[in-house]
Amino acid sequence: MKFVDEAIIEVHAGNGGNGCVGFRREKFIPFGGPDGGDGGSGGSVWLVADEGINTLVDFRHERKFRAQRGENGMGRQMAGKSGEDLVIRVPVGTVVINTATDEQIGDLADHGRRLLVAQGGHGGLGNMHFKSSVNRSPRKATPGSPGEERELKLELKVLADVGLLGFPNAGKSTLIRAVSAATPKVADYPFTTLQPHLGVVRIETDRSFVIADIPGLIEGAADGAGLGIQFLKHLARTRLLLHVVDVAPFEGTTDPVEEIRAIEKELAEFDRELLHKPRWLVFNKMDLLAPEDREKAAKAIVRKLKWKQPWYLISAIAREGTWPLCLDIQRFFDEQKLAAAEAAEQGA
Structure with missing residues (x-):
C-alpha cells in the first residue's frame, strides 16, 4: 500500500435541532399552555488514534465528514434526539492542524487517544421556556446553533526510536535489512527509498527498539529539493539519529566530511532541535576498503569533524559490526529509561 503522510479533510459537526412551538390540546383543555420541546444537540466529530492503521491514504478518496444533526423538538415537551457523534480513526502519530489558523490542535501519539475537532451545535429551546406572567401563550422558540466546521491538515509522523539519515546510497536500506525483518528495496541508484x-530490532524477548529508514537527503532538502523534505519531520519523534556515511565513496563523488556537514545544515534549517538530538556516525561499506585502511579512514573523518559523539565502522551488506551497534543502541535506551525512572522517583 502506498504510504501517505499528509491529507486535508473537512469536518462538519451536526447542527442542533430547532426548538418547537406547541400547545397542549387535550380533551376539556382546548387552550392549554405551551409544551414545545427542545431540539437535540448535534453530533460532534472526534479523531481517534488506532494502531491498526498505518497510512492516511483513505483520506485521499474521502475528504468530507459530517456528523448527524440533532432532531427538532416536538409537542408534549418532547425533546428531539441528539445526533450521534462521528468517530474518525487515524494512525497513531497523527498531528492535527487547523488550516485556517495554522495552529496545531492536537497530537495523537498514543493508541486510543481521542481528540475533539468539531463541536456539535446546541439544540434550540422550545416555547415552554418563554412562558411568563405577561405572556401565557408564547409563540417563540429558538433554532439550534450550527455545528463547528473546520478544514484540517493531518500529518503522520512515523513513531520510531531510531531514525536513519544520510545521503542517497549511503546504505541505510541495507542496514535496516541487516538488523531487522524489514525488507526495503535496495538498489544502486538515488532515491531507492520513496517511503519510510x-x-x-529485537535484542532479547522483552528488549527491542524500532528503527526507521527515510529517503536520502540532498542539499536544499529543507527548502523543498528532492524527497527528503517530505520526511524530515519523521525524525522529530526519534530518540536517536544514526547518521549513515559511505566511508568509501567512488572517485570524484562528494567527500564524506562535506556530505556530513551538508546534512547537518539541512537539519538545522528544518528544525534546530534535530541538530541537538543524540546523533551517532555510522561509517558503512568498510568491506570496500583494505582491512588496514578502515579505521584510519574513519578516524580521519572524525578528526576533521572534531566529532565528540559515538561512531561506528560497519559493513551492512556483510553484516559486520551491526550487532555491536544494535547492542549499544539498546544499552543507550536502557540507560535513558533508568534515568527517567530515577528522575520521576526524585520528583515524587
Whole structure:
C-alpha cells in the first residue's frame, strides 16, 4: 500500500435541532399552555488514534465528514434526539492542524487517544421556556446553533526510536535489512527509498527498539529539493539519529566530511532541535576498503569533524559490526529509561 503522510479533510459537526412551538390540546383543555420541546444537540466529530492503521491514504478518496444533526423538538415537551457523534480513526502519530489558523490542535501519539475537532451545535429551546406572567401563550422558540466546521491538515509522523539519515546510497536500506525483518528495496541508484520503512530490532524477548529508514537527503532538502523534505519531520519523534556515511565513496563523488556537514545544515534549517538530538556516525561499506585502511579512514573523518559523539565502522551488506551497534543502541535506551525512572522517583 502506498504510504501517505499528509491529507486535508473537512469536518462538519451536526447542527442542533430547532426548538418547537406547541400547545397542549387535550380533551376539556382546548387552550392549554405551551409544551414545545427542545431540539437535540448535534453530533460532534472526534479523531481517534488506532494502531491498526498505518497510512492516511483513505483520506485521499474521502475528504468530507459530517456528523448527524440533532432532531427538532416536538409537542408534549418532547425533546428531539441528539445526533450521534462521528468517530474518525487515524494512525497513531497523527498531528492535527487547523488550516485556517495554522495552529496545531492536537497530537495523537498514543493508541486510543481521542481528540475533539468539531463541536456539535446546541439544540434550540422550545416555547415552554418563554412562558411568563405577561405572556401565557408564547409563540417563540429558538433554532439550534450550527455545528463547528473546520478544514484540517493531518500529518503522520512515523513513531520510531531510531531514525536513519544520510545521503542517497549511503546504505541505510541495507542496514535496516541487516538488523531487522524489514525488507526495503535496495538498489544502486538515488532515491531507492520513496517511503519510510520501519523495522523492529529485537535484542532479547522483552528488549527491542524500532528503527526507521527515510529517503536520502540532498542539499536544499529543507527548502523543498528532492524527497527528503517530505520526511524530515519523521525524525522529530526519534530518540536517536544514526547518521549513515559511505566511508568509501567512488572517485570524484562528494567527500564524506562535506556530505556530513551538508546534512547537518539541512537539519538545522528544518528544525534546530534535530541538530541537538543524540546523533551517532555510522561509517558503512568498510568491506570496500583494505582491512588496514578502515579505521584510519574513519578516524580521519572524525578528526576533521572534531566529532565528540559515538561512531561506528560497519559493513551492512556483510553484516559486520551491526550487532555491536544494535547492542549499544539498546544499552543507550536502557540507560535513558533508568534515568527517567530515577528522575520521576526524585520528583515524587
